[in-house]
Amino acid sequence: MDDTALFRLIGSISRQATSDINQQVRSLGLSNNLFIYLMRIVEHEDLTQAELVHLTRIDKTTLSRALSQLEGRGYIVRVPDAHDRKFKHVRPTGKAKSVYPQIKALEQGYVERAMSGLTAGQRQELHIILNQIDLNLQ
Secondary structure, three states, rough: OOOOHHHHHHHHHHHHHHHHHHHHHHHOOOOOOOOHHHHHHHHOOOOHHHHHHHHHHHHHHHHHHHHHHHHHHHOHHHHHEOOOOOEEEEOOHHHHHHHHHHHHHHHHHHHHHHHOOOOHHHHHHHHHHHHHHHHHHO
């Protein structure tokens, strides 16, 4: 397999995983990748939007639209920074915290299925390789 085919395979796996989980969380009103942002917000409470952009590696406009949807559905609140009102902090609501365990369990089950059949050594090697690719792209 050449490098281009390998890189495309990595992308395909990522898109498939996102699509599959999107289908599973649709009933919660979290389709179209909203679950990704919601999970990061619950896991890292009180992020600024700029920090969330960095964490999710999504452009500001797309993230802003997603946050508006999450806010409209009652999953988050955006609070202006006390010292600099141009910065907004993103905080999960009780609703977000209550659905998080369900979404996390879906994600964990998916990861376990995807990684089944790999030894601990293979998982560690894959982790090292993917981290190096990630560093190369930053």
